Amino acid sequence: xxxxxxxxxxxxxxxxxxxxxxxxxxxxxxxxxxxxxxxxxxxxxxxxxxxxxxxxxxxxxxxxxxxxxxxxxxxxxxxxxxxxxxxxxxxxxxxxxxxxxxxxxxxxxxxxxxxxxxxxxxxxxxxxxxxxxxxxxxxxxxxxxxxxxxxxxxxxxxxxxxxxxxxxxxxxxxxxxxxxxxxxxxxxxxx
Numbered sequence: 724x725x726x727x728x729x730x731x732x733x734x735x736x737x738x739x740x741x742x743x744x745x746x747x748x749x750x751x752x753x754x755x756x757x758x759x760x761x762x763x764x765x766x767x768x769x770x771x772x773x774x775x776x777x778x779x780x781x782x783x784x785x786x787x788x789x790x791x792x793x794x795x796x797x798x799x800x801x802x803x804x805x806x807x808x809x810x811x812x813x814x815x816x817x818x819x820x821x822x823x824x825x826x827x828x829x830x831x832x833x834x835x836x837x838x839x840x841x842x843x844x845x846x847x848x849x850x851x852x853x854x855x856x857x858x859x860x861x862x863x864x865x866x867x868x869x870x871x872x873x874x875x876x877x878x879x880x881x882x883x884x885x886x887x888x889x890x891x892x893x894x895x896x897x898x899x900x901x902x903x904x905x906x907x908x909x910x911x912x913x914x
Contacts, residue, residue, distance in 0.1 A: 775789075783890075819861075824854070
C-alpha cells in the first residue's frame with residue numbers, strides 16, 4: 724500500500740515538473756515574406772497607434788514591450804527614425820483564459836475476505852481520473868511592415884502561459900519573450 728502511494732507521489736512530481744518546464748518557455752514562431760527586400764531597410768519606427776494600445780494610451784507593460792523591441796531592432800543595426808522609416812513595427816498582445824482537461828485510466832485494488840480461500844483477496848478495478856487545469860495563455864505578436872509597399876514582411880509570435888508575478892519578474896519575462904521572438908529574425912540593417 725505504501726509503495727503504491729510512493730509511486731503516485733513520484734508520478735505527480737514528475738508530471739508537475741514537466742509542466743513547469745513547458746510553462747517557463749514560450750512557443751515562438753515566425754514567418755517572412757519571401758519577396759521582402761531586407762537588404763534595403765535601414766530604419767524603423769513604431770506604427771501609430773500600436774495595436775497593443777487599443778485604448779489610446781500607453782501602459783507600463785506596453786512601454787516595456789516597446790523598449791524591448793526597440794533594443795532588439797537597434798541591436799540588429801536598425802536606426803529609430805520617426806520621420807521617414809523604412810519599416811514600421813506594430814505590436815499586439817492578448818490574453819485568453821483556457822481550460823485543459825485530461826483523463827487518465829487508473830487502477831486501484833479493493834480487498835475482501837474470501838471464505839472459500841480462507842483469506843483476503845485483492846481485486847483490481849479500473850477507473851478514470853480526470854484533472855481540470857485552468858490557466859491564462861498570452862500571445863505577443865511583432866509585425867514588421869515595409870513602409871513603401873505597406874506590406875507585412877516579417878511576423879514573430881510568442882505564445883506561453885501567463886501567471887501572476889512581481890513587476891520585476893514580469894519585466895524579465897517580457898524581455899525574454901521579445902528576445903526569443905527576435906532570435907528568429909535573421910536580418911540585419913543594410914549599411
